[in-house]
Amino acid sequence: MKQKIEQLVNWLQEQVKGAGLNGAIVGISGGIDSAVVAYLIKKAFPNDSMGVIMPCKSNPKDQEDAMLVVEGSGIKALTIDLTESHQLLFSQIQDQLKGIGELNEKSLTLGDANLRARLRMSTLYTVANNYGYLVIGTDNAAEWYTGYFTKYGDGGVDLVPLVHLTKGEVREMAEELGVPEPIITKSPSAGLWEGQTDENEMGTTYDTIDRYLNGEEIPEKDREIIERLHRRSEHKRNLAAHPPKF
Numbered sequence: 001m002k003q004k005i006e007q008l009v010n011w012l013q014e015q016v017k018g019a020g021l022n023g024a025i026v027g028i029s030g031g032i033d034s035a036v037v038a039y040l041i042k043k044a045f046p047n048d049s050m051g052v053i054m055p056c057k058s059n060p061k062d063q064e065d066a067m068l069v070v071e072g073s074g075i076k077a078l079t080i081d082l083t084e085s086h087q088l089l090f091s092q093i094q095d096q097l098k099g100i101g102e103l104n105e106k107s108l109t110l111g112d113a114n115l116r117a118r119l120r121m122s123t124l125y126t127v128a129n130n131y132g133y134l135v136i137g138t139d140n141a142a143e144w145y146t147g148y149f150t151k152y153g154d155g156g157v158d159l160v161p162l163v164h165l166t167k168g169e170v171r172e173m174a175e176e177l178g179v180p181e182p183i184i185t186k187s188p189s190a191g192l193w194e195g196q197t198d199e200n201e202m203g204t205t206y207d208t209i210d211r212y213l214n215g216e217e218i219p220e221k222d223r224e225i226i227e228r229l230h231r232r233s234e235h236k237r238n239l240a241a242h243p244p245k246f
């Protein structure tokens with residue numbers, strides 16, 4: 001793990017240098033993936049790394065956990081509360097759709113959640129622009145493979161350093177980096193609605209996805225879920241489709 005950390009730190013430095021920029025920025029949620037990225041970018045760019053905590057109708061506990069990451073890593077940080085901006089924009093969109101009689105009530109939970117992820121992305125790019133930083137994503141191999149992220153939301157980033165690490169390896173890396181224990185042991189959650197956990201929503205576990213990605217045998221039911229999630233999210237791992245030149 002020590003070696004992997006060093007390789008990733010070097011890779012981050014090369015990418016930023018290659019882009020002719022100054023450093024890196026990440027959204028810190030209080031979860032393990034962004035914690036690992038925060039520690040990595042702080043190592044790579046000690047004076048040019050930043051974490052942004054962006055509550056958006058979030059559980060206050062997440063913000064406390066995010067502060068543990070900021071203090072533990074020593075990364076420079078900002079807190080930008082997106083609750084009001086989200087509320088304003090989302091209700092305006094809903095009102096307009098209602099006005100023409102075409103609001104789809106069933107789409108609201110996911111619409112609300114994905115807008116949060118996309119407001120966070122826009123906020124990160126705006127702060128990144130202020131400093132000349134690249135925006136660093138936090139997707140691990142399991143999330144990337146299953147498409148468990150919002151397209152152009154938390155998926156809208158410049159670099160994805162953890163993309164080859166299973167969730168188990170992310171945990172190992174977190175231990176090695178000295179990420180605080182409560183962050184390592186809590187259930188992964190997108191925090192997009194009350195009580196949401198990744199594993200409940202996906203219908204399988206990270207441990208099972210990790211085993212699948214490592215080529216091990218897993219129950220048929222889980223294999224079907226993982227392969228369906230993968231097929232359905234193919235578009236998220238590609239650039240927008242281009243028509244042929246007619």
Ligand SMILES: Nc1ncnc2c1ncn2[C@@H]1O[C@H](COP(=O)(O)OP(=O)(O)OC[C@H]2O[C@@H]([n+]3cccc(C(=O)O)c3)[C@H](O)[C@@H]2O)[C@@H](O)[C@H]1O
Binds near residue numbers: 110117143152189
């Ligand atoms: N075949 C296709 N070709 C091209 N584009 C296609 C498409 N199918 C859908 N699309 C487009 O993609 C959109 C659906 O994708 P998307 O907007 O991403 O939305 P969707 O995949 O429906 O939802 C995002 C999922 O990621 C989870 N999430 C989000 C954020 C963070 C985390 C976390 O772990 O922290 C998890 C969230 O809980 C939810 O399950 C459609 O509205 C459509 O615009």
Ligand SMILES: Nc1ncnc2c1ncn2[C@@H]1O[C@H](COP(=O)(O)OP(=O)(O)OP(=O)(O)O)[C@@H](O)[C@H]1O
Binds near residue numbers: 054055058189
């Ligand atoms: N409240 C928040 N403030 C800042 N960034 C956030 C917030 N919520 C989500 N994000 C960003 O979106 C990313 C995706 O969330 P995701 O839940 O997959 O990762 P995580 O919270 O770091 O880890 P875990 O999957 O274990 O919960 C986060 O890593 C973070 O960069």
Ligand SMILES: [Mg+2]
Binds near residue numbers: 032188191
């Ligand atoms: Mg999370």
